[in-house]
Amino acid sequence: MKEFLNFLNEEYHIGKQVVVSPMDLIILVVVLIIATTVLRFIRNLATRNLPYDDKRKFKAVFGYVRWLVYVVIFLLTFHSLGVNLTGIFAASAALLIGIGLALQTLFQDIISGVFILTDQSVHVGDIIELDGKVGRVEEIKLRTTRATTADNKVLIIPNHLYLENSLYNWTQNGTTTRENVKVGVAYGSDVQLVKQLLLQAAKSQPEVLEKPEPAVLFTDFGESSLNFTVAFTINDSFNARFPQSAIRFEIDRLFRENNISIPFPQRDVHIIEKPKSKSE
Numbered sequence: 001m002k003e004f005l006n007f008l009n010e011e012y013h014i015g016k017q018v019v020v021s022p023m024d025l026i027i028l029v030v031v032l033i034i035a036t037t038v039l040r041f042i043r044n045l046a047t048r049n050l051p052y053d054d055k056r057k058f059k060a061v062f063g064y065v066r067w068l069v070y071v072v073i074f075l076l077t078f079h080s081l082g083v084n085l086t087g088i089f090a091a092s093a094a095l096l097i098g099i100g101l102a103l104q105t106l107f108q109d110i111i112s113g114v115f116i117l118t119d120q121s122v123h124v125g126d127i128i129e130l131d132g133k134v135g136r137v138e139e140i141k142l143r144t145t146r147a148t149t150a151d152n153k154v155l156i157i158p159n160h161l162y163l164e165n166s167l168y169n170w171t172q173n174g175t176t177t178r179e180n181v182k183v184g185v186a187y188g189s190d191v192q193l194v195k196q197l198l199l200q201a202a203k204s205q206p207e208v209l210e211k212p213e214p215a216v217l218f219t220d221f222g223e224s225s226l227n228f229t230v231a232f233t234i235n236d237s238f239n240a241r242f243p244q245s246a247i248r249f250e251i252d253r254l255f256r257e258n259n260i261s262i263p264f265p266q267r268d269v270h271i272i273e274k275p276k277s278k279s280e
Contacts, residue, residue: 028074035073039066105160112159113142122162122169127238129168130161136238150238170237176209177237181247184225185255186263191218191226194260198230201250207243209233225263 116122117140126137128147135147135155147155170177181202185194195216202214214232221227230251234243255262 108160109143109158112162127170131165179240180229180231182229184227186261197254201247202230202232205243205246207234224265
């Protein structure tokens, strides 16, 4: 037994500065087994409510994180056991710093992608607005999100932008959204007639839902117009510009038929002549 303990505590030199013993290796294996169990529990806890595709993506990136954790555990365990790893730290410090700086944005994208997959703030099919750009999400990857605009142009969004900007998810509460069209009419117009015509224009479009009903808001007394907003609900906000355009055409037609004018800003310019001097 004594010989066995002596064997476990016998030190072996690996290089000039690294010294290990069989006991150190046994402790390292035990720590790695415990870490593997804890990591597996964390992974299962984080992916239990994820869809199959998102769960597969999360497990892929978690595999890289797991190996990084193993490396850290390896170094910390040996260091806590008194194993001199100064040589390894010194040799790898500059390399790790360089790699860390070069991959900083990449890691930000990957971590953001993990957050997106776990908190389910964005799903495939959602219509999002980010940094002034609007698109329908087609695919969520670990580093980027691919979306298409209403013009069928592809947006490649680095995932770290979700952490740096406010994200508007147009369809998280459902596919229906409240849209509007704004218009101004001349002072002296019959505002009740204007309200009736705006409601008629909105209800005439098949894309506008009956419930909730369209509504007209008298928003302001402008400098040269009475300002109104007609609000309505549609089921495809991604293509909202088409029913909005149709409603504007209908508003223009109804206003012409009912002698409702849409004013434009006007300014009166007064030219004051400077009186001529007696010498002139």
